[in-house]
Amino acid sequence: MTSxxxxxxxxxxxxxxxxxxxxxxxxxxxxxxxxxxxxxxxxLVGGAVAMGCGVWSMHFIGMLAFTLPIQMGYDPVITxxxxxxxxxxxxxxxxxxxxxxxxxxxxxxxxxxxxGGIAGMHYSGMVAMRMQPAIxxxxxxxxxxxxxxxxxxxAALSMARALCRSDVVNLARKxxxxxxxxxxxxxxxxxxxxYAAIFPVGAICGSAQGINASWLGGxxxxxxxxxxxxxxxxxxFDTRHQALAGALSQLNEQIGMAGKVDLLTDLPNRGVLLxxxxxxxxxxxxxxxxxxxxxIDLDGFKSVNDLAGHAAGDQLLRSFAHRxxxxxxxxxxxxxxxxxxxVLLFEGLDxxxxxxxxxxxxxSPIRQDGGLDGFGCNVMPSVGIxxxxxxxxxxxxxxxxxxAAMYVxxxxxxxxxxxxxxxxxxxxxRLDRIRAGxxxxxxxxxxxxxxxxxxxxxxxxxxxxxxxxxxxxxxxGRINSEExxxxxxxxxxxxxxxxxxxxxxxxxxxxxSEAGVPLVKVSVPLxxxxxxxxxxxxxxxxxxxxxxxxxxHIMFEVPESLMMEDPVxxxxxxxxxxxxxxxxxxxxxxxxxxxxAFLPRLGAxxxxxxxxxxxxxxxxxxxxxxxxxxxITLAHSLKMTVVAEGVETMVQLNLLxxxxxxxxxxxxxxxxxxxxxxGVLLEPLGSGLTLVK
Numbered sequence: 001m002t003s004x005x006x007x008x009x010x011x012x013x014x015x016x017x018x019x020x021x022x023x024x025x026x027x028x029x030x031x032x033x034x035x036x037x038x039x040x041x042x043x044l045v046g047g048a049v050a051m052g053c054g055v056w057s058m059h060f061i062g063m064l065a066f067t068l069p070i071q072m073g074y075d076p077v078i079t080x081x082x083x084x085x086x087x088x089x090x091x092x093x094x095x096x097x098x099x100x101x102x103x104x105x106x107x108x109x110x111x112x113x114x115x116g117g118i119a120g121m122h123y124s125g126m127v128a129m130r131m132q133p134a135i136x137x138x139x140x141x142x143x144x145x146x147x148x149x150x151x152x153x154x155a156a157l158s159m160a161r162a163l164c165r166s167d168v169v170n171l172a173r174k175x176x177x178x179x180x181x182x183x184x185x186x187x188x189x190x191x192x193x194x195y196a197a198i199f200p201v202g203a204i205c206g207s208a209q210g211i212n213a214s215w216l217g218g219x220x221x222x223x224x225x226x227x228x229x230x231x232x233x234x235x236x237f238d239t240r241h242q243a244l245a246g247a248l249s250q251l252n253e254q255i256g257m258a259g260k261v262d263l264l265t266d267l268p269n270r271g272v273l274l275x276x277x278x279x280x281x282x283x284x285x286x287x288x289x290x291x292x293x294x295x296i297d298l299d300g301f302k303s304v305n306d307l308a309g310h311a312a313g314d315q316l317l318r319s320f321a322h323r324x325x326x327x328x329x330x331x332x333x334x335x336x337x338x339x340x341x342x343v344l345l346f347e348g349l350d351x352x353x354x355x356x357x358x359x360x361x362x363x364s365p366i367r368q369d370g371g372l373d374g375f376g377c378n379v380m381p382s383v384g385i386x387x388x389x390x391x392x393x394x395x396x397x398x399x400x401x402x403x404a405a406m407y408v409x410x411x412x413x414x415x416x417x418x419x420x421x422x423x424x425x426x427x428x429x430r431l432d433r434i435r436a437g438x439x440x441x442x443x444x445x446x447x448x449x450x451x452x453x454x455x456x457x458x459x460x461x462x463x464x465x466x467x468x469x470x471x472x473x474x475x476x477g478r479i480n481s482e483e484x485x486x487x488x489x490x491x492x493x494x495x496x497x498x499x500x501x502x503x504x505x506x507x508x509x510x511x512x513s514e515a516g517v518p519l520v521k522v523s524v525p526l527x528x529x530x531x532x533x534x535x536x537x538x539x540x541x542x543x544x545x546x547x548x549x550x551x552x553h554i555m556f557e558v559p560e561s562l563m564m565e566d567p568v569x570x571x572x573x574x575x576x577x578x579x580x581x582x583x584x585x586x587x588x589x590x591x592x593x594x595x596x597a598f599l600p601r602l603g604a605x606x607x608x609x610x611x612x613x614x615x616x617x618x619x620x621x622x623x624x625x626x627x628x629x630x631x632i633t634l635a636h637s638l639k640m641t642v643v644a645e646g647v648e649t650m651v652q653l654n655l656l657x658x659x660x661x662x663x664x665x666x667x668x669x670x671x672x673x674x675x676x677x678x679g680v681l682l683e684p685l686g687s688g689l690t691l692v693k
């Protein structure tokens with residue numbers, strides 16, 4: 001019997017197969033992401049119905065495209081059975097596609113079963129025509145259709161499983177290409193099967209009075225397209241809903257964690273520390289055991305933020321936090337409570353020596369390296385330690401006393417630690433008052449400027465002066481500059497204080513010049529924050545120029561210890577300042593870690609011997625004199641003038657004269673004076689007047 005296919009219906013069947021295949025792939029990906037058992041079952045059933053109807057409809061549209069010169073129809077029962085079979089096959093395919101683990105043997109077996117179901121659906125649809133005599137099949141094409149069904153099933157299952165992952169790149173494009181391959185495979189199986197069919201001449205359709213193929217094809221196409229679109233839209237809506245719900249859940253978790261974790265370092269925050277410490281105190285009291293609270297602060301950290309930027313400061317904090325975590329012993333925790341402050345809790349101590357050993361092991365390598373990797377700012381930890389129950393029996397008291405011990409450690413030098421002792425908190429309250437008072441006085445230009453005169457060794461002439469800021473508290477009185485100056489530096493006031501001192505000095509030296517007083521070089525000590533600033537030359541030059549003073553009247557003092565933190569860069573800074581017209585003095589020389597090879601390269605104008613060496617001249621005259629003479633001889637060979645700091649006795653003065661020291665500075669030769677008294681000292685002195693004490 002002669003037959004043919006309507007081309008536009010063939011194309012329509014391909015489009016329906018493509019839509020059904022894409023829907024199946026999308027649904028399989030959706031189902032794979034579901035975690036709830038009930039929701040997975042609902043989507044499996046819904047997906048199976050959508051996919052099964054799509055495959056089944058493609059078959060009937062393909063049948064509609066196939067025409068015979070007789071009236072055609074389909075048996076309703078068999079047609080319904082073929083639809084149920086298509087849905088069952090689709091359910092099985094989706095189950096296999098989203099299965100978490102499936103070996104290649106199981107995949108092939110599943111493809112065989114799926115191919116059998118598709119072939120059963122197709123050939124049962126053919127049976128629904130109830131042809132008389134029965135349809136015959138060409139064996140080769142029949143087997144080819146079965147092979148195509150198997151290959152299509154294997155490819156569909158493989159691609160569906162591969163595209164179920166959420167990390168696939170260009171997922172929509174790949175699903176569309178995979179759906180096209182599946183549609184070609186499904187359609188290929190159908191049309192090869194149709195070509196395999198032989199309809200004898202004179203055969204009639206026994207179901208001609210059954211379901212009419214014409215209206216069945218149109219109805220099926222419409223219903224399937226609608227079902228597929230609804231399934232896709234529902235999947236998209238549900239996916240976005242789940243994504244939004246997941247994002248909200250994750251955000252809630254992050255908000256919850258933000259209340260417990262320091263976001264910069266991922267360490268526990270103050271709240272978690274207090275909870276843990278409170279519980280630890282209760283447990284330690286019940287077990288009659290000890291615990292320790294360590295308060296750690298990073299000296300010099302503010303300079304990192306100022307000079308290298310806050311990103312560099314954050315990097316340093318993260319690095320230090322990681323370092324602490326890596327060194328923590330069992331039953332210990334570390335928290336960041338703000339800024340550059342960390343608190344450690346040690347539980348189950350047998351002896352305070354356990355804490356001492358840990359702190360030494362933490363500090364020793366940092367000391368050897370000259371500080372943390374603080375971008376040239378010499379950042380060093382200071383540690384205060386409080387013990388339970390001897391120093392306190394509650395969390396707040398232990399932290400407060402560890403904090404007080406930490407400030408005492410700061411005053412002892414960088415990289416030190418101290419256990420809490422009685423009286424430390426009273427001392428800390430005094431320091432808090434001084435710290436706040438200095439900040440207020442600096443902001444209001446209420447500090448006093450004095451000058452420490454430098455005399456020649458004979459005491460007959462003022463060779464220079466050192467500018468020294470003074471601070472007096474309304475209750476505590478005048479505070480020694482050696483106490484409050486380092487405190488101001490640690491509080492982050494180093495640059496502001498240094499700029500104030502230079503500006504005030506320039507202003508008062510200009511007043512002396514305008515009054516006709518013969519001028520000498522006035523030394524201005526540079527704070528560490530000033531010295532480490534990358535625009536040091538530009539900053540100081542701008543201040544001097546704005547005060548209308550020549551650079552030749554200013555000498556900058558830099559401590560030996562500060563210069564030797566980075567000798568190469570120090571040479572560059574000294575040369576830069578000298579090119580601008582400033583003289584440089586190295587103060588505190590003789591007790592640091594100088595490399596004598598750098599002294600000639602520094603090219604400083606003046607060398608100031610530290611007061612500790614001068615004190616040895618009185619207690620151990622011979623040894624002190626040998627060291628002092630060596631320094632003076634070295635300095636003179638480099639064409640540097642030598643000033644002895646902290647001269648207190650006539651014995652020291654006489655020895656310094658004998659050793660060839662150029663100038664002296666200290667209580668014996670003269671105490672700090674105000675501007676007016678400095679002007680008097682700078683007036684020419686009578687030839688017979690000498691300094692006698």
